Structure formats: C-alpha cells, structure tokens
Amino acid sequence: MGRTAVTLEINAQSCAFDLDNRTTLLDALREHLGLTGTKKGCDHGQCGACTVLVDGMRMNSCLLLAVALDGAQIITVEGLSSDAALHPVQQAFIDHDAFQCGYCTPGQICSAIGAITEAASGWPSAVTPQERPLGPVPLTAPEIRERMSGNLCRCGAYVNIVNAVTEAAEAVGEAAR
C-alpha cells in the first residue's frame, strides 16, 4: 500500500523504481536518480523551471505523479546533448547569453524544444491567426513570446531568450530538412 513499481524510460535508459505513490516525476528525477538538472522553482506548475519532455510533449514535472507515467519516455536537460555537441537550443542559449543565474534555464530549454515541435506540427497558440492555413506555424517573435510564457525568468533575460529560440528554431528546422 502506498507504493507502486514503475518503469520509466529516462534519457533513453530504462529505469525501474519502487516508488512511494506521492513521488512526482520531478522528485523521482532529482531524489531517486540524481538528475538534478531539472529544477524545482515553485513545485506547483507556476514557473516552468521543472519542464521536461514526456513522450515528446513539454510538461511540468512537478505536477506529474511518477506512478501515472509507467512506460513513458522522459527527456530531461541531461538527455539533450551528446558527447560531441550541445543541442542547438542549448548552444543558442549560450551564444545569446539567454540566462543569468541559470536556474530557469533547463526548463526554458526543454520548453523551447517542445515549442519548436508544437509549432512544426501546426499547433496554434493564442496569437496564431485563426485564418492561418494549416501546417507548420512560423516561430516569429510574438509566437515565441506567447509559447514561452509558461517559463518565468526572474533575471529578466527574456529579450535574449527570444533571440536564442529564434535562432535555434531555424537551426532545428534546417536540420529537419
């Protein structure tokens, strides 16, 4: 009672746990696997610092119970870069100085990757014109601002984050072509 066996695929590795049901994905990553790259900023889905990719979709890991994710594929900030190179979004954040204290950065980066995927899939945002034809949504600055608004940055590096995501979206788009 109160515990459940769970298997998650985290950064392409299968991880089996016996978890207290109360454990969030965020705590499973940080406390059980030592993957502390994913940050706890508010623990209530209000800041975005804990954003990870769950089956390719960006979500707040602080509000997901790990037991409910059995079998899911999780990508965290630690799983983005290879030995050889940083992910284009990571590189763009460095190049554009898109952070200061860096605490929100892993969440920003995972969120940006999710946003780029969503836009490429033609998912609208609140600022996408309704009359827009279906198909990929170009990530203009207003689109990036709306789509990234679930990630707070108290250092206020937002201007540089817009630039970083703009550049990264192009890089990812080119790589996909």
Add this chain to the structure above:
Amino acid sequence: MKTFRYERPADPAAAVTLVAGTPGARYLAGGTNLVDLMKLGVETPELLVDVSRLPFGEVEETDTGGLRIGAAVRGSRLAAHLLVRERYPALSQALLSGASAQLRNAATIGGNLLQRTRCLYFQDVSKPCNKRRPGSGCPAREGAHRDLAVLGASEHCIATNTSDLAVALAALDATVHLTGPAGVRSLPLTDLYRLPGDEPERDTVLRHGELITSVELPPPPHSARSRAPLMVYRKVRDRASYAFALVSVAAVLDVRDAAVHEVRLAFGGLAARPWRAREAEQALQGRPATEEAFVEAVRTELSACRPLRENGYKLALAERLAVAVLADLAGQG
C-alpha cells in the same frame, strides 16, 4: 502530502467500482489541479484511480454534425484539432488562453472541467475556509477578494471557477456525459456546476463515483450569410498570459436582418460556475442587434451582482467586455 493508494483499472466500469467503493477515492487524469491541491494539503484522497488511459481520448464528429470530445483528451490537442479550429474557434481560443503550454499538454478536458474553484484562502490550509473546513468561516469577505465572485456567491463562500474551457462550453450549449455507479447520464454543462449556497465544499452536482466520459457539442451555429461560426472567447487578466481571468466572456451571436436571431453569452471569473447569461439572452432575442440593446441586456444580467469592497470593478469590466464582444460579432455577421 498524505499517503494514498494508486490504481489504474483497465476499463471504465472497474474504475467506477473502485471509486464508488472507497469514500476517500478520487479520479486522477492530468493531475494538474488535483496534485497541486494535494501538495497544499487541501485535497487528501486515500485512493487515486487513474483514468487518463481509459478509452476517452477521441474527438469525433457526431451523427448530427456536432462534436464528441473524450474526457481524457489533453487541452492542447483539442485546441489544435482541425474540427475545433474550424467550427468552434471560441473553444480553441478559450483553451489557448488558459494556463501555460506545459499545463495544457498535461491537463485533460474532464479534469479541466472539474478543477476546484479558487480563492486565496481555500488554498492556504493555515487559514479558515468554509469550502475546505465547513463552518470555519470565510476570511475572504473581509480580506483579499479582488479576484473573487460577484455573482451567485453566498455568505459562506465567494470562490470563483477559473476554467476558461467551461465558459466557452457553457456558451456552446455543451452536454456532459457521465458514467457512475447508477449507470450513465447526461447533463447540460451549465447544470454540472452548483453555486456555493450553504454547502461551499461541493463544486458540482456529481455523485461520488461519477466520471465524466465525454463532452458533446451541438452543431455549430452559423449565420445566414456565411459559414463562419460567429463565436468568440475573450479574457481580461492582470498578466498577458499564464494568469486566471478577472473576467472572461464567451459569446455566440447570429444576427439576421439586423435582429438577434440567436445569442448565447457566458461569463467567467464572476461566479463559482461559468455564468450563462440567460436573462441577457432572453432580453436580446429578436431585438435589433444594436449596442444599446446589448448594454441594456448585459446590465439586466449583471444587476444581480453583489460586489464586495475590492471586486466591484468586475461589473464594469464584464459589461464592457460583453458589449464589445457582442457588437463585434454583430459587425462581423
């Protein structure tokens, strides 16, 4: 957080049986509201029954040309769905104006509808709250209530419903399909919610064990001249995104020969439930679609408002927002 058991039954019947048989059981879907409240100590379920993988994940056209939306569909997926964008744009707008992309990716339609009403005191377990601890009092009336209800509140509770989705669905005449220990039943969405009265701890009319399986929309209304559905959702808030509504409006308007042929209007942010403005609708039916008529009708509806010290501004906001939305829709038609 209190410890709890977790079950993920394979079919809806088993899920219903599990919850119905355990007084402290709750359904779990996206969890974005429930887990939040569990962390705060506001919700203390002893059993969570995971329904996120039950076969309620489809969006399909109904025989009558409406839409049936599975309760486990995620908000972002529904907002992006082609049929929704084409035929019910207000629904897509409402979804996309709520929360953040991350939360919309996790939260389900059923869970969104069942999010608890909100109040600064409800979520702070160190303070009294009738909704959380019946009889303990309502400090919000004297305290911070700038964002709280002006319609349909009671002396026991002035919390507000914060679902953008529910406001849009209210204006779209949605029906909620339920399954439960006593079988299936259906309710108009507006009847799903209740006002606090002297039982502020109950947000909805659901009986213990009842589960939302889908939401059904009637065919979209169209104006006589165009196929474009005349509907809109608009939201006023303190921050341009990632914030709850101070006031929101969902409206459907069909004007024919300069007169109101069909109108449906719902407010968010004003009450413990999405507020379908039936008095205003009635007042407008068949009347000339003029701004004066809209003002008069909306005022009739809002005359029931009982604002407190800090939330009276909502009346003017609601009136201006609703009139502008209606005038806008009338102009487009």
Add this chain to the structure above:
Amino acid sequence: MGTQMRGTAAPGRTPTSLSRRSRTKGGIGESTLRPDGTLKVIGEFAYSSDLWHEDMLWGFTLRSPHPHARITSIDISKALAQAGVHAVLTHDDLPTAHTQYGLEYTDTPVLADGVVRHHGEPVALVAADHPETARRAAAKIKVDYEPLPVVHDEASALADDAPILHPNRDDHHAGHVPHPNIVHRQPIIRGNAAEAAKRADVIVTGEYEVGMQDQAFLGPESGLAVPAEDGGIDLYIATQWLHSDLRQIAPVLGLPEEKVRMTLSGVGGAFGGREDLSMQIHACLLALRTGKPVKIVYNRFESFFGHVHRHPAKLWYEHGATKDGKITHMKCRIVLDGGAYASSSPAVVGNASSLSVGPYVVDDVEIEALALYTNNPPCGAMRGFGAVQACFAYESQMDKLAEKLGMDPVEFRQKNAMSQGAIMPTGQIVDSPAPVAELLRLIKAMPLPPEKQWETARGAADVRALPGGLSNTTHGEGVVRGVGYAVGIKNVGFSEGFDDYSTARVQLQVIGGEPVATVHTAMAEVGQGGITVNAQIARTELGVTQVVIHPADTQVGSAGSTSASRQTYMTGGAVKNACEAIREKVLETGRRKFGTYHPAWATAELLLEDGKVVTDSDEPLADLVDVLGDEVIDIELQWRHRPTEAFDPVTGQGFGHVQYSFAAHRAVVEVDTELGLVKVIELACAQDVGKALNPLSVKGQIHGATVQGLGLAVMEEIIVAKDAKVCNPSFTDYLIPTILDTPAIPVEVLELADEHAPYGLRGIGEAPTLSSTPAVVAAIRAATGLPLVRVPVRPEHITGT
C-alpha cells in the same frame, strides 16, 4: 545588437591605466561568455538545492500563523516521537546566549523567543530522514499562542498606546529616533525650503504609494550543513555575502569563525533577497545537534516568508518651480514599512532620504525618511534599495510640474538635471560624470516604435498585438498610446562610513607549459556575471589566457555583498589590485633572472601581455613561462574604495556615497482604457556605465533591471491584509512578468569614466530598476490622463471602476 558603445563625449578624465589597449584575448571590454554557461545549459551546474550528502537529513521550519502573539507553550513530544525524526529544536535549545542575529541591528530571533512578531516567523525546527516526514512532524508540534494587538501601519505603530515591538533596543539609532517603533529616521535639511518656496510660481504636491515587491528569485532558499570532525561545520549555501553570514552564524552556534567553513553553491538569483540569513543557522543547528548532514530547501510558499521584501512606502512630496522651469525647492516625507525586524532598513532609509531629490539640482530641501517597525513581513534589501520608491515619487512630481508649467517633461528635467560638480542634498559634491541631461537626450532621440504597431499592412487591426492580445474589445479605436520618461540616481557601493572592502587572492603559475592565473574571492556569483568579469580583469592585467576561477568560500577574505551594484567595482577592483601586485612580483623575478640581457628591464614601463613581458612600446622581453619557471606567485590583498562618512543625524549632511549611477528610460505603452489593459511596446534605456567591462553582461543587467521595474509598475505586489497576514505567497497570485510582457528593450550605453573607480567603471545593476517603473506609469498617465499615484497599477485603476 541594439547596444551602441560611445566614447567620452563629456568631461571625465580617462585613468592612465586605460590609455593603452590590451591585446590579450578575453580581457576587459570584450563580451566574453560566462565560464559557467555550459554547465548551466546542460543541467550540471550545482545549485544549493541540488546538493546531496550520504546519510543526510532534511530540515523543516515551523512558522507562526500569527503576525503578533505571545507563545504560551510549545509541546514537541508528538513530533519527536514520530518515526524518522532525529531532532526538534525550539528557542530553548539554542546552544548559546547569542540567540539573535541581524544585518544591522541584532534584533532577529533565530527561533521565536516567546513572542512572534510577524506572520511566518520561525518557531521550531525539525530534522528527519525525509522532507515529508519533517514536514508532518512539524505539524505535530503544538504551539499555544496568545494573540497580541497588531501594528500594521504608521498610525498603529506610532499611536500612544501602540505596542512597542522591540522594547529593549540598544542599536546605534535607538538614541535619536522619535519613537521606539521607528527603526531609523534620517532628516536632511539644506538651504531654506520655506523661504525658497516664496520664489515659486507653481507648487505641486503629491502623495504616492509603492506596494511590497518580492525578489522572487527562482531558486528558493536552500543549503547543506555538514558537521565536521573538529566540532565545526561546513556550510554549502546560496547567499549574497558569505562573510556577513559567517559573522552572524558563528556566535549563535558558539563556534569560532574559523570553524564555520562556508562555500558558495549555485545561486538561483538573489536581487537583495539573500542578503539576510534564511535557513543558514537553522541547518547548522540541526546538523550540530544530530551529528548528521542536514539539508534545508524552502518551497515557494515558504520562500515568500523566508526572505525580506522591498519596503512598501508612502511618500509625500512638495516641489516648487519658477515660470521658466527652475525647481525652487523640495520637501518630502517618506515612510517605509520595515516590518517586524530591522534587516537593512537603516541603510534603506539613508538611501531614500539622500537620493530623494533625484538627479536634479535643488538647493533648498527639507527631507524626512523613516522606517517603521510593524508586524508586517520584514523588509530589507531589494535591487534599487530605497532609491526605487523615491524615484517613483519624484519622477511623478517632475511630470506634474512640467504639466503645470506647460513644459515638455524631458526639457523640464534637463533644465534641472544635475551634472558633474552638482551638490547633493547631503552637501556632497558629485565629483564624477553625471550626464543626466545627455541620457535624457539620448533616450528621446531614439526612434519611436511605429504608431499603431497593431495595424496590419492592409490597414486592419491585428488584435493579437493590442493590449491584452485577444482579450481586446476594440479594433484599435479604443487604444491610446502614451509615452513616458524617467531618470534616476542610485548610489554604488556601501555608504555612510561603512568600511566597504573586498579581498582577492590571485595565483600565477605555469601549468602544462602555460601561464595560468587562479582568482580566488568570496564574491557571490548570483547570475550577474561577476566571475566572467573577474577572469577578464585577470587576463588584461596578467596577460594570460587561462584563468581559473576558484570557488567562492570563506577560506579567503570577505568580498562584501553582491549588492549595491558594487561587485565589479569592489571585487573587480580587488582582483585588479592583486593582479597588479602579482605583476610587480613577476617583473621583480624577471629583472632578477633576465635583467642583464636587456636594458628595458630597468628603464621601461613593463606590462604583461599575451603571455609575455613587454615594454610599453610593445617590445617583448621574455615569456611569462620562462620568467615564472616553477615559481608560484600567490598574493591575497584587501581593496577599499575611498572612505565615505555618516550622514549627520539632524541635518543629513555628509560625504555619504562613493559613486552615483544614472539611467533613464522611455516607455511606450498602449492602453485599452475600457478594460484597463496595458501593453508596454518598448522600454528604451540609456545608462552611463563608466566603462563596460563586458558589454554583453551590461546589456543583460539593464534588461533584467528594466523587467523588474516593469513588474513593479503593473503587476507585482505582496498583499498583506489589515491583520498583517500575507495573502498571496505563490506565483499564481504574486505575478511577475513573463516573456510575453517583456517589450523590446533597446539600450544605449555611455562610457564616461569615473576617475575614482577601477577602469573608470560605474556600478550598473540597479539604476535601471529605478527609472523603469516611473517611465511605464508616466506613459500610462500620458495615455489615460489619470493621476495614478500608486504602483502596481492594476486594470481597475485604469478603468476607474
């Protein structure tokens, strides 16, 4: 990039050390990238909340639900009995008679001493093997409170029958405050305001209010205390000032300072909120009691109670001016709510009073600023530190005066702007560039964003670009544009006679055939980019490419606080100073080894560049590698800015500040007046930075300060109800700007050297926080015609409903 770097266009000598550009790569003036950048983007940078130790326990703090109450009894037995609990501590368990701490006054109980004075005050501590266990055990501690009357504003604090919150004050201001519930009061009298007022053709008064702002750093308070075999403790912590923490921690623990060894861990933002202690002593107490490592991490709710906030303020101002636009006099009264404990309130009062005139020449002033003790949450340091509140008020007054005189608000400001040589209300002469009029000119000359930016090419409205985005009710016809200007003045470094210094230890040696400098300071890198700049300074001064930044800890002397815009000036200055001493040693060694080979060793001015000793005419004399051999040059030195002096307690006169920093903003907003929605289209900033050691970092600081000022203007406020309880301790209810709220922020930078400062630099981190807020509000006023005397401005203030 929108940044333009400008040369010296106005007075101000360039120090000789600047006359020659260094050729060493990655030196000062370059936009080098952060040395910790890669770690931060791959998730490997260890913040204080990421620390872990084998066998570690988790600490939790039980806090008071009452703002003012007597504790009649505490029963910890049920908590202690819970499985997994290792210790429960209350005030009675404190090991020494030193049971209080504080930045300026030692008035803050480590754990409540029979009385709680604010909502959220720490009462008891629990250590357990799991955070949830600790939390639940804390809930089982039974505390009986007897509520006491609450002091929540000036009237209740100074009433005849007001409860005295700190009856036995022995602080250095206790003797001259008019009431024991006043933490500190600083009058400033210069000239004769009453007499000067007679010359005024117009007189303008105003009452303004600033809400309580939170630093809201994203990484909550956290740290790990590890008991050591010698009976001491190792503390890994996110703070702004290691040695100030140390000074406050050690006596409470009953340990000599050398047995409390502190190391800075990753800091998730600070903005003033980590200048006071939070969980430091608590974690140490639990670790010493249990003999096990103890980690404490606040959650967001707790973080809102765990640090001081920006002082909410009420400000009354009177200005007079002649018809031709010269300010005749200024009177003001600034009341800051300091909350339950002093924190840095005295220094905030000093800033609020001494900077209350703003960057203007006003010879006749009558100023009073004070901070109250109340039962509201304690307030202290936040970016802008007392100058933010004053700037909102005096800039509002400037617009009011200009309007009354029928003058352009920028022209009016320029007419009264201070410049080098001006006299502050404190009598201090501003002895470095003060290009206030020039900053205003720059900001005004920048091209405005296109009118009706929401209009599409076809002439229709793109509602998404309107205030509130899709929530807008109009198609642009109800949207009004407004433009507002503001300029501010901030002091840099610690003031009022404080012995402000920093320490740097620099080593130079050959490693792997290359000269490598190691820079060791106790400076807290909190995101400001201090370590980036320290490395640049070492490269420039020592001519090396490889610089190792040693982790900040208390094994080296104090660096002072990462606050007051002071670290580049102070720790940068200390690093420069230590490097210069190292250079002398290198040259000494060089002369000894190679002096006979070339006469220039004896006669020329020698520099270190590009790994070589070179003459001032660029002739290389020797490779550093050869000069050093296997010698390690290792020097630790303190460095001070020039001394300041205390303000006179009656007249407020004195050479109080070491340097001033100036920034100006122009805000362009669009307002939907029907719905009270504001969209800030652009927030342009011009700032004099003296010398941009790292232009990229300078721009980042300006962006960040601007966004925080925007937050205060339109959304940020901790709501404290009349019962002194905090109502909105969450990021859903305390809103901070998102990326969507953040407009374009074009930046213009002036570089007018301050000859007293290293490289002529000026502290930059705070000034733009000041002017951002009043500029936005001025723009909203311009759009709406409303007086708007309180921030944050909310929709209902604009709709007037």
